[in-house]
Amino acid sequence: MILDFYDGNLDGNAWEELCQSCYRLRYQNQHYTEIPAVQGGDAGIEGFTRNGIVNQCYFPERNYSDDELYEHLRDKMTRDIGKLLDANYKKRLEELGVPLIHEWHFVIPENKDSRLLKHAESKRKEVMKAKHDNPERYDHIADDFAIIIKVAEDFKFEITRIIRESLSDKKLNLTIINVKQVDWNQCESDKVNNIKRKVKAVMNDVNDNDEFFKDAVHTYVEAYIKGLVIMQKLRVSYAEIYEDVHNLEQAYKREVSLKTRMNMDNSLNFKIFNEILGDFEQKLSKDFKYFESASISELKIDIISMWLADCSMEFRK
Template sequence: MIETKIGNIDGDSWEELCQQVYKRRYTTYQEMVASPGDWGIEGYVRGEGIAIQCYCPSKLYSANELYQKQVNKITKDLNKLSEYKKELLDRIGTNKDDLIRQWIFITPNYQKNEILKHLLKKEKEVREENLEFISPDFKVLIHTIDDYLEDIVAIQSLKGEKLSLSESYCQTIEKVESHDDYSNNIYRKNRVRCTNNGNYSEIKHAKLNEITKEKFIFGDKLIRNIEITIPEIYQAMAGIINQYESEVEELCCTWFGSHTELIEKIRDQLKQRLVSEDKVKNSISNSDIDEVVDHMISKWIALCPLEVE
C-alpha cells in the first residue's frame, strides 16, 4: 500500500478506482474481468478505441526501482495482446470504430521520463504484429492520478470518503539524528522552563534535559515501529502531525501566557487531533499516543518550532 494525494491505495483499490472512473466517463466501457484469464487489458471502450491497464506499486520505490517495475509491467501486458490474440479478437471484434487505437497504462505516478521511450518501442512492436483488433494508428500512453483527479474526487465524495489534498498528508514524520545543536536547543529552552520568577534550579534543569532526550529517542523508536508494522496508520499520523507542526510556530509567536501553559496547550491539541482520527484511535493504544505526543514535544523543543521564553 502506498500513500498518494487521494489517500492510501494498493493494487486492488487502484484497479477498482480506475474501473469506476471509466464507467463514469463512458457508457460503452466494457470491463474485462480476469476470468478465464488476464489478457493484458482491464477493459476497453467500444466506439472510442481505448483500452486500459492499471498498475499500482506495492510500496514506495526509488525512482529507478519504480521505473523498472513499470517497464516490466508494460512489457508483460502488451506482449499478451499477441499471446491472446484469438481470445481478444473474439471479444473486441473487427468493427472499425472498436479497434484499439490507444492502450493506456494507468499508474499513480511515474518519476523517469525514460518510460516514454519504452512506450514508443512497445507501440512499434504491437503495430508490427498486425493484430486484427488493433488500429494501424495504435498508440501506447501513460496516465497518472492527475489525469483523472476530477473524476476521482467526485467518486470519493459520493462514497463519503475524506479527501487529503494538502501536501502535508503525503509526507513522512522526519527522522532526526543526534546533533550537538539539538542538545543546545534542549539545554537552552529547558533552562527557561526551570526558571520561575528569576529562580533557576540546576538540578531540575539537568533532570528535565534527561527526560526530554529520553522522550525524543524512545518516541522515535515507537514511530518507526508503527511505520513498519501498520504503514496506513503511520501515514494518517504523519498527515496530522505535519499539519499541526506548521501551526506550532505561529502559536508560539502569538502566545502571551506562561511557557508551561504553552507546552500543555500544544500537548493537548496534538493529542486531541490524533484521537479524533478514527483510524489512529482504533489502532493505537492511548499510552502509545501519549508517547508519540511526548516525542513530538521533545522534538519541537530540540529543533524548533516550539520556542519558549
Template sequence: MPGEVWRDGGEEWQKYILLLLKRKYGPEFVEIPDEDRGDYGLEGFSRDGCAYQCYAAENPLSAKELRERQRDKITRDIKKFIDNEDGLLEILGPTKISHWILVVPYWESKELLKHAEHKAKKIRESNLPHVADSFFINIEVEDYFAVEREQILGVGLEKLRIDPDNITQDECYDFIDDNNELVENLERKIELLSPWSSLENKEKLKTKFINYYIDGQNLLDKLNSKYPEFYYRAERTKNDRELFLETTSMISSCKPADIFNKTMSEYTEELSESLKGLENNTINRLVYEAMADWLLRCPLDFPECEAYI
C-alpha cells in the same frame, strides 16, 4: 523519479487505483474482474479508449530490478491483450483501445519507455480489431489522478500514508548549532515537563523533539509539493490552534505535563477531523511536529512555578 514508493502491497494499490478510475470516469469506466479466466491484460477501460493496468512491485528494489519487473509486466499483459482478442471484443463493444496505460507507484528508467514503444509498434502493425490505429502505451503514476485523489482523500474514502525522508544525526546536530535560542527554550521547558528525569533522559528528550520537528517539516514540504490541499488544511489547523495557545497555557492551573498532554490530545482530534484522508501515522507525525515547534518557540509555555519542579 516520477512517483513515490508505495508500501502497502500490490492488491491495495490495485484497489486504490480502481477507486480513482471510478471517480474519474463514473459509469464510463468498465472494470474487468480477474477471477474468471484472467483479466485479459487490463483491470478495466473507459469508453474514451483508455485501458488501464495496475502494478506495484514489492520493495525494496534496485533501479535495475524495478525496471526489469515493470518491463516484464508490460510484456506479459500486452501478450494477454493480444491473445484474448475474441473475449475483449465481446467486452469492448464499439470501443477501440487507443491507449494502454500502466499505472505504477513510481518508475525510474527511460528504457521502460523504449520497451513500451516497441510493444506499441508491434500492436499497431498487427491491425487488431479492438485497437485504434493511433495506439500507444503510457506509464503513469498517482499524479495522473491529481483531481480525483484530492476528492477521495478529502472526504476520507481513502487513507494516505506519507513518509518523510529519513533524518540523519548530522541534521539534528546542525539544527542545535544553528538555533541556540530555540534550543534553550526547549531545554528550559523540558526541565518543567520532566523535572525528575536524569540529565541523560532530558538530553534524549531534547533530541527526540528536535527530530520530530525536522521530520514534520520534511513531511510538510512533501504535502506542499504533492498534496497542496492537505498542506493548506494542516497549516490552517495549526495556525488556528496556535492563535490562543499561549494565553491558554499561561492561565492554566495544571502542571506542565498535563498542559502538554491535553494540548496534544485536543490537537490530534482537530487535525484528524481536518485531514480525514491521512493515516494515523501521518497525522501523528504532524502533531509531534507542531508540539515540538511550539516548545521550540513560545506559543506553548508553562508557568515557571517552583511547585512543579
C-alpha cells in the same frame, strides 16, 4: 513521491484497488468500467472507458534492483500487449464491450528508467505494424493507438481525494519518516534554545544535567526536525491535506499562545502543557480520520515541538 505516506504496506492487490479508484474518479464522465479477473479473465486489461482508454496495473513484488525492475516491467508490458494482439483476447474484448482502443495505459508506482519508454515505443510500433499488415483482424485498435506509462504522481488529485473522503480503507502513515540520529546542525540554535527554555519551565526549572530533561529536549528537537520534513512532503505530495493540517495548526496555535501566556502561576505549567497535548490530539483524531492512529501521535508531537521552537507557546519561569 506521493506514495511515501500511503500506508507503507502496498502490494499488488492494494495498488490495483487504488488504481481502479483513481480511474473511476478521473474518467467517471467516460463511464470507466472495471473488468473483474474472473469468469474468463480480464483480457489483459483492468478496465476501459467509453472513449477508448484501457489500462493495466503493475506493482513490484519486492524491492528489485534497477535492472531487475526494468526487466519485470518490460516483460509485463510485453505479455499484456501480446494479449491485445491475440485473436482470442480480441473476442473477449468485444464480448466485454470494449470500444475502439486509442490508448493503452501501463500504470506503475514510478518509472526511473528510460528503457521502459523505449520498450513502450517499440511495442506500439509492433502493434501498428500488425494492424497495417492485417487491418481487419486488428480493427479493435485505433490508427492513433498509443502506449502511455502512468505513475502515481499522475494521480495526485485522485489519490488525495480518495484519502480525504475515505473512499478507501487505506490511511496515511507518517511514521515511516525515521530520524535515527538527530543532527543538531539541522536545527537553528535559537530554536534549540527555545525548546530547552520551555521544557525547563514545564519541568519546573530542572537542572541542565538532569537526564530526564536532556531526553525531553532530545525528543522535541528530533520531532521538530522530523515535523519539518513531514510537512514539506505533505505540501509537495498532498497539497490539500497539508492545507487541512496547516489550517488546524494555525488556528489552534493562537489558542495555545493565549492559554500559556495568560497563566500567571508557573506551578501550573506542567498541567497546562499536558492539557494542551491531550486536547490537541483529540482535535487531530476528530478532524483527520485518514491518518493512522500512530500518525496522529506523530503529528501531535511534531507540531507541539514546532510551538516549543517558535514563539507561540510560552511559559512563565
